[in-house]
Amino acid sequence: MGSTCVRIAVDAMGGDYAPGEVVAGALRAKEELDVEVLLVGDPQEIEASLPANASLNHVEIVPAEDTIFMYEDALIGVRRKPKASINVAMSLVKQGQAEAVVSAGHSGAVMGAALLRLGRLTGIDRPAIGAIFPTMIASKQVLVLDVGANVDCRPKFLEQFAMLGSAYSQYVLGVPKPKVGLLNIGEEDCKGNDAAVRTYQMLKENSHINFVGNAEGRDVLSGDFDVIVCDGFVGNVLLKFAEALGNIVLQILKEELPHGWRGQIGTAVLKPNLKNIKQRIDHAEHGGALLLGVNGICVIGHGSSQAPSIFNAIRMAKEAVDHQVLQRIQSQYQSLQHESG
């Protein structure tokens, strides 16, 4: 695995800093990772974003005439603009010309285009967006899903998220027996809203996952869980809260670190360490989110992604391809359906 060169379709028009930062991140990925990138979007704009020393021969541009903007209704946009960059990128995967899509555009449009062009995996009712959070244990991450695709979730959907997340954690992140938790407001199985109580029972009885119980808000970053399942409303609030934290903590550090001579000595001595602290706290350093449950690898970058985040998102997509996560999830579901059928 991982020895062939992965081809990744990058939505060059998606995100607040598109196409400039997207192109920059993609070029870096092409140089540092074993990937080919297909830049999908307006060729003129993309070419204008290329650095002077980039040879056009080495950059593959796939023209797309349209863009879906953040303020548009995602599903309407996806249907009315078949030539939008995100639609064209998904078609490349559908046609076998690319193995994954990366976009920092409208996340609803990414999901809509994926559903429309790639479809869902067998056995999955709703795809989910999974985000990787750092934890207080430097070597551990936690996959939280759903973080925004589904605002209202039936217990059956949450159970599917648990299986998708567990497979991703095991096969891509390399966690041997991922500990799965249900985000809830107490540890006991009777806690939470109606959906949480019913989901708890379903997860407990599912032999394909290692369900270890409810996870409270305080447990998200504890490192005690590898996968945490929640509906897309709570997950999205938590994700955006966590994303803002890096900056907040850094600003507080900046304000509270001493000024004058004491500050100069202290911060000069600590400079390299402050950078490490930022890296561990700052969510943006940890790349994109994964759209799980559709029939293709899709990584959704943050709307405010700059080149480093795009680079990380492309790496994430490559790792998912390398580890054949789709095929593995699909075969797991097939065996599950044999059992129950």
Add this chain to the structure above:
Amino acid sequence: MGSTCVRIAVDAMGGDYAPGEVVAGALRAKEELDVEVLLVGDPQEIEASLPANASLNHVEIVPAEDTIFMYEDALIGVRRKPKASINVAMSLVKQGQAEAVVSAGHSGAVMGAALLRLGRLTGIDRPAIGAIFPTMIASKQVLVLDVGANVDCRPKFLEQFAMLGSAYSQYVLGVPKPKVGLLNIGEEDCKGNDAAVRTYQMLKENSHINFVGNAEGRDVLSGDFDVIVCDGFVGNVLLKFAEALGNIVLQILKEELPHGWRGQIGTAVLKPNLKNIKQRIDHAEHGGALLLGVNGICVIGHGSSQAPSIFNAIRMAKEAVDHQVLQRIQSQYQSLQHESG
């Protein structure tokens, strides 16, 4: 206002460190604030927790024979144990012998006891628990409610939370025209789940509050909002996530600050500043949560409260009494009902 001595009933048996830390915090409050504390609980245990130099004449103990434990069902506990410390404390308020209750015990039991003994304010269907979060602006706080009393909320309840929170922010925290936000997953009025979309409209049309729109996860700590309204499930997850952060950030700082001579110089120079940083980030420094909508002032401390948190919770209760928040909320509701009736 604030010139008379406020009498506060403190549930000495509530919390992981009860009665020792509760008594210690209460004694400090009695010394430093203009309050009388009534310690409610097992007299022997309370007396054993008093420091050797405390004169029994100066400490008022109100005996209560029972305790509701964290693992108990709150409502059953409240009904079956009329002599539990939290029930006795509420009765003191009901009978006019105290003006507020502070408890770090089972928050469900505090709410149950308050509903049973004090009842709701006119016009309020469900009380809410409001928690005060620090923001990235050192001088600003944000009141988030509900953080756990109601896991499923109808739009009408959320509107009531908005009015309760706005009144508290204005009258107790002294914010002239509190900016109220609805916690949601996007800025636009069409975003979110069904309850959020309907609540948005109701808040927009409510002339008694200064509704400024949806607040996303990233906005909670931005300082752009004074009051943020959400259901108790999301709010509780967020609260516990935020509570854990102080410790996580401090642990990361500890791990990442250099060891050896560089570390010794850096941290020696920065020591006073690290303390400030902890205070700004650590939620525990910011005291308890308020039970809003019941006919009495109740402050709920964190289960793991130690003396400083109990002290802060008592101060919070005193401020709410001093500013006559109950009377003000009630008269606002009465004028609202006149209008709509």
